Amino acid sequence: MATELQTRPEPVAPSRTGDGISLESVSHAYRGPRGVVLPVLQDISLQAARDEVLGVVGPSGCGKTTLLELVCALQRPDVGAIRCPPAALMPQHDLLLPWFSALDNAGLALRFAGASRAQARRRAVEAFAQLGLAGFEEARPHELSGGMRQRVAFLRTLLSGKPLLCLDEPFGALDAITRSEMQDWLAHALLRQPHTVMLVTHDVEEAVLLADRIAVLSPRPGRVVEQLDVQIPRPRRRTDAQVVALRERALEALHAGARGERA
Amino acid sequence: MSALLVVAGLLGAWEAYADSGATSSFVLPAPHEIAVALWNDAGLLAANLAPTAVEVGLGILLALLLGFTLAVAIHLSAIVRRALYPLAVGSQAIPIAVIAPLLVFWWGFGVFPKLVVIVLICFFPVLVTTVDGLAAVDPDQLKLLRTLDASRWQAFRFAELPAALPAALSGARIALTVGVIGAYIAESQTVTSGSHAGLGHQINADLAAVQTPRAYAAAFVLFAFAIACFYVLSLAERRLAPWAPRRRSSPA
Numbered sequence A: 001m002a003t004e005l006q007t008r009p010e011p012v013a014p015s016r017t018g019d020g021i022s023l024e025s026v027s028h029a030y031r032g033p034r035g036v037v038l039p040v041l042q043d044i045s046l047q048a049a050r051d052e053v054l055g056v057v058g059p060s061g062c063g064k065t066t067l068l069e070l071v072c073a074l075q076r077p078d079v080g081a082i083r084c085p086p087a088a089l090m091p092q093h094d095l096l097l098p099w100f101s102a103l104d105n106a107g108l109a110l111r112f113a114g115a116s117r118a119q120a121r122r123r124a125v126e127a128f129a130q131l132g133l134a135g136f137e138e139a140r141p142h143e144l145s146g147g148m149r150q151r152v153a154f155l156r157t158l159l160s161g162k163p164l165l166c167l168d169e170p171f172g173a174l175d176a177i178t179r180s181e182m183q184d185w186l187a188h189a190l191l192r193q194p195h196t197v198m199l200v201t202h203d204v205e206e207a208v209l210l211a212d213r214i215a216v217l218s219p220r221p222g223r224v225v226e227q228l229d230v231q232i233p234r235p236r237r238r239t240d241a242q243v244v245a246l247r248e249r250a251l252e253a254l255h256a257g258a259r260g261e262r263a
Numbered sequence B: 001m002s003a004l005l006v007v008a009g010l011l012g013a014w015e016a017y018a019d020s021g022a023t024s025s026f027v028l029p030a031p032h033e034i035a036v037a038l039w040n041d042a043g044l045l046a047a048n049l050a051p052t053a054v055e056v057g058l059g060i061l062l063a064l065l066l067g068f069t070l071a072v073a074i075h076l077s078a079i080v081r082r083a084l085y086p087l088a089v090g091s092q093a094i095p096i097a098v099i100a101p102l103l104v105f106w107w108g109f110g111v112f113p114k115l116v117v118i119v120l121i122c123f124f125p126v127l128v129t130t131v132d133g134l135a136a137v138d139p140d141q142l143k144l145l146r147t148l149d150a151s152r153w154q155a156f157r158f159a160e161l162p163a164a165l166p167a168a169l170s171g172a173r174i175a176l177t178v179g180v181i182g183a184y185i186a187e188s189q190t191v192t193s194g195s196h197a198g199l200g201h202q203i204n205a206d207l208a209a210v211q212t213p214r215a216y217a218a219a220f221v222l223f224a225f226a227i228a229c230f231y232v233l234s235l236a237e238r239r240l241a242p243w244a245p246r247r248r249s250s251p252a
Helices: A064-071 A102-106 A108-112 A117-130 A146-158 A176-192 A204-210 A241-258 B002-019 B031-040 B042-076 B078-091 B096-107 B112-135 B139-147 B152-189 B199-208 B212-240
Strands: A021-031 A037-048 A053-057 A079-083 A087-090 A164-168 A196-201 A213-217 A224-229
Touching (some): A021 A064, A037 A213, A037 A224, A053 A204, A064 A164, A102 A108, A146 A164, A196 A204, A204 A241, A213 A241, B031 B212, B042 B078, B042 B199, B096 B112, B096 B152, B152 B199, B152 B212
Parallel strands (some): A053 A196, A053 A213, A087 A164
Antiparallel strands (some): A021 A037
């Protein structure tokens, strides 16, 4: 796993104090076989307060997933400091365990924390109705639609009880209609139950709909091209003039980053 | 149904060839002669099937246990992998005849030396398929479980172990099919005391006494036994790994 990356000199582990997210001048390189060193992230500084949604957008391969792994303490950054509370990851592909029912998948973290299967299921079943999953408790993942699987995966992340949720392209694998439904659903879920969220996506519109602030990254090695505050009242609709305008701004920053300009 | 047609066609061709006088009944008995031997010697065949079935059943169980345990140890420890994997591979090259006298010397004329031979032959496919199954878990899956605070043991129990189960069962299926011929080898190579020493033993005795139809009848019993075992394992597989997609690998 990440052991080979942890043996590098002077690693700075994520500090677990404070409820917001703070990255200070974080740089990280991928070390491949035969001494290949590939800079992935360069001088990333990001902030988000507690219960804020921090959107990170960037082109494919800009190091977004590495950024999440650093925040989730799966890797340690080569340079820089990360301060954030314990984080749970929701991956792009749901990675539900096919041998468990939806309910057992949702309660996985509770069982890792020592709860019995019955206890974990009791906690998970309460949330199932709220997430529109009632009736599918015993379904195996392959029997669920893509949107349902992502909701179960989200619930699994939520039930970990971690203060920070790291969403890695959570709806990237869904078709366009389901994706927009799931974006509305997540916006409502976060409105009801605010959480500190780091949302990594290549979908600018998704970031504008869901985030409180957006960091735009350049192609690899990823650096922050622009940071945008999203001061648009919720619920947001993708046709709102403000949403459209901000989406255009973020897209421009994305293109500028791709051309190598610093905005 | 289609299997029955194939068998009927093969039996018809066999019968025609044997009846044409191209060979003698000592070399290739006709199917009807084998059927007569099956009928007349049913008691003897059943009495000899019993010890062979016990050998195969126990041998496969022990081989599963050994193969699976070794696979887990090899998966969890690089040292064990380096130390034992080459030995396991090499063990498959040992001609049974070389070690058979030693096995009998140590453990006598009972069932135990035969179990050792069957386990030696059968554990390997279970080992290889299980090692591969354990290693095939998506690394992202393991990362995800770590962010949910799974311990190494929990990641193994919740993700790697169930993921490896279908592969292990595939290995068990291979082990089973070689297990029946393994029992024949075991009985041929190690001496047995008692009147009903197993079908393998009986086949060798019948061939030596030019009782060819009865040897074929015994071989037919082994043939049917192997198929029956395969079905039983397919049923077990459905219970053990019900999430696995129905593969078209069962004989049904």
